[in-house]
Amino acid sequence: MRPKTLFDKIWETHIVHEEAGKPTLLYIDLHLVHEVTSPQAFEGLREAKRKIRRTDKTFATMDHNVPTIDRNNIKDPISAQQIETLEKNCKEFGIELFDLASPYQGIVHVIGPEQGLTKPGSTIVCGDSHTSTHGAFGALAFGIGTSEVEHVMSTQCLWQNKPKTFEVQVNGKRPKGVTAKDIILSIIGEIGTAGATGYVIEYTGETIRNLSMEQRMTICNMSIEGGARAGMISPDEITLNYLRDKPRIKTLNNLDSLMDDWIKLASDEGALFDETLKLDATKIAPQVSWGTSPGMVTGINNKVPNPKNFEDPVKRKSIEDALAYMGLQADTSIEDIKIDTVFIGSCTNGRIEDLIAASKIIKGNKVSSKVKAIVVPGSQVVKYQAEKLGIDKIFKDAGFEWRESGCSMCLAMNPDKLSPGERAASTSNRNFEGRQGKGGRTHLVSPTMAAAAAINGRFTDVRSFDVDLGEY
Amino acid sequence: MEKFQTVISRPAPLDSSNVDTDQIIPKQFLKRIERTGFGQFLFFDWRFNDDGSINEKFILNEKRFEDSEILLSQENFGCGSSREHAPWALRDYGFKVIISTSFADILFNNCFKNCILPIVITEEKLDYLFKSTLEFEDYQVKVDLENLILSDNKNFTEKLDIDPYRRKCLLEGLDDIALTLIHEDKITLYEKASIE
Numbered sequence: 001m002r003p004k005t006l007f008d009k010i011w012e013t014h015i016v017h018e019e020a021g022k023p024t025l026l027y028i029d030l031h032l033v034h035e036v037t038s039p040q041a042f043e044g045l046r047e048a049k050r051k052i053r054r055t056d057k058t059f060a061t062m063d064h065n066v067p068t069i070d071r072n073n074i075k076d077p078i079s080a081q082q083i084e085t086l087e088k089n090c091k092e093f094g095i096e097l098f099d100l101a102s103p104y105q106g107i108v109h110v111i112g113p114e115q116g117l118t119k120p121g122s123t124i125v126c127g128d129s130h131t132s133t134h135g136a137f138g139a140l141a142f143g144i145g146t147s148e149v150e151h152v153m154s155t156q157c158l159w160q161n162k163p164k165t166f167e168v169q170v171n172g173k174r175p176k177g178v179t180a181k182d183i184i185l186s187i188i189g190e191i192g193t194a195g196a197t198g199y200v201i202e203y204t205g206e207t208i209r210n211l212s213m214e215q216r217m218t219i220c221n222m223s224i225e226g227g228a229r230a231g232m233i234s235p236d237e238i239t240l241n242y243l244r245d246k247p248r249i250k251t252l253n254n255l256d257s258l259m260d261d262w263i264k265l266a267s268d269e270g271a272l273f274d275e276t277l278k279l280d281a282t283k284i285a286p287q288v289s290w291g292t293s294p295g296m297v298t299g300i301n302n303k304v305p306n307p308k309n310f311e312d313p314v315k316r317k318s319i320e321d322a323l324a325y326m327g328l329q330a331d332t333s334i335e336d337i338k339i340d341t342v343f344i345g346s347c348t349n350g351r352i353e354d355l356i357a358a359s360k361i362i363k364g365n366k367v368s369s370k371v372k373a374i375v376v377p378g379s380q381v382v383k384y385q386a387e388k389l390g391i392d393k394i395f396k397d398a399g400f401e402w403r404e405s406g407c408s409m410c411l412a413m414n415p416d417k418l419s420p421g422e423r424a425a426s427t428s429n430r431n432f433e434g435r436q437g438k439g440g441r442t443h444l445v446s447p448t449m450a451a452a453a454a455i456n457g458r459f460t461d462v463r464s465f466d467v468d469l470g471e472y
Numbered sequence: 473m474e475k476f477q478t479v480i481s482r483p484a485p486l487d488s489s490n491v492d493t494d495q496i497i498p499k500q501f502l503k504r505i506e507r508t509g510f511g512q513f514l515f516f517d518w519r520f521n522d523d524g525s526i527n528e529k530f531i532l533n534e535k536r537f538e539d540s541e542i543l544l545s546q547e548n549f550g551c552g553s554s555r556e557h558a559p560w561a562l563r564d565y566g567f568k569v570i571i572s573t574s575f576a577d578i579l580f581n582n583c584f585k586n587c588i589l590p591i592v593i594t595e596e597k598l599d600y601l602f603k604s605t606l607e608f609e610d611y612q613v614k615v616d617l618e619n620l621i622l623s624d625n626k627n628f629t630e631k632l633d634i635d636p637y638r639r640k641c642l643l644e645g646l647d648d649i650a651l652t653l654i655h656e657d658k659i660t661l662y663e664k665a666s667i668e
Binding site: 016023064078420433435 | 504
């Protein structure tokens, strides 16, 4: 039999209807819903007098708008209305909601895996582009628009044109201080923000196989920043071990046979991909983005590029525009860039391993007097885990603010935002103009690099800290 | 959905690459719970100055492009989030066609759900459209989806390559969900088979 990729196996087992000249009707196993991209979809259902086909495959939470200080007192009336609307809609249509009072509330892409809703081999969608996160479990997971949210609600299916496959193979031992975030940032730096448009990426190679599940989620999370429809990693023992004790997995009565099936989903030896890129992890340095697109990124020991060195006029202009917006001079050393704010959190880097690693850098140090620093755990469960470990205390003692969970400053729909000209070291996923607040300047980094920047008030090579980060 | 009709308009040239959805519609406008009224917020941070006045330097604010129904932009238009608020804003503002060398995947899909036709053309041809619309006061581009022809009132004609199924949906204004429900028996069969 022809060797198959993980993607092929999932695609083939989810076809509901196929005919020549049309997209494929694909079955969706899990639909995650949040407050921002769903109200218009629910309204559409009401107008057409339609129901949700599979309420047992649909779960909701509020994360984008949620305040991280006093969550019971939402001052912005429009945010409050959007959150109330989700509550009402979930009640009316019979969907399970992890609301603000739930100990399991959090960023939708953090709580899915945490609760065991995310399963290998499944198709997962959400009205959010970072749905690719769930691909770390060997699922086909991607973001959709609100019309498609409504479509999945009423049919549990989606029309999809089959994407091509892209293998990104990373080999070699990660140098100390080089994290999953640095790997994915350097991949995007390599392929560009549209490099994987039309493709689903599978990350392979020994470096990827040696990553923990949380680190794999960081990698898959940012697939969209390289233009990919989805990112995925073949399930293995690490996947199964992570899943085994998750609330909605451990109660499955046929778990052993499911696990046997899940492991077989891995791409077969010799399976063909439409495109392949090989990367050497030993050559990757801790990354810092300098521009207004995630592909505008470089190693900590490098300099901000000079547009004069670029011949392509479109590229040159985009670098000039980016430097003007970022308030940076060409050829500045990255380590000379001073920062005002540090944000540790988001669906990219707001999990417990991220917080533990950052806290190891922070421990015994103080946040620079010129820096405002906040930690926003990805979920209430992460917050609880961290508090049990005493990590909150390490952050607070150093001068960090310790907040409630949510998307927070990653996209600044809640009160956590940058002011014009304010410069942030952020563990989030997008450095677009105005992303973290109008006029705000975002530099994307790993949690440990963010922690180091908080202490020194400027970007600092985390490898200069004598701290054992274990396998992080 | 409304039916897509032939569009004749002078294109508005937005000379930026990687125009992301945070630029198309900034996050503070995502809190509305309606589908309508987003046009006023399109490219908000570019169209308006900090004090709320109109940014005269922004190309879409120039009188000659005020009524454009076709938007030209450089590569990777619409990258970033999945927010359908982006095409809602584009359509509500008046754009029915977007022409670029490449589009981000999710926005590309979302356009078709909102009666916007995204057209991919080569860099050379896009350059020509950019130059022409800036140069000729009487410049007009015609997008004829029925006959798959992109042309202008000079000498330019280009055959359009649009997915036939998507073309049909746009031209007939088909409701996606109703089309899917034709296959409801198959969905039910699939569900039954997966339980076993």
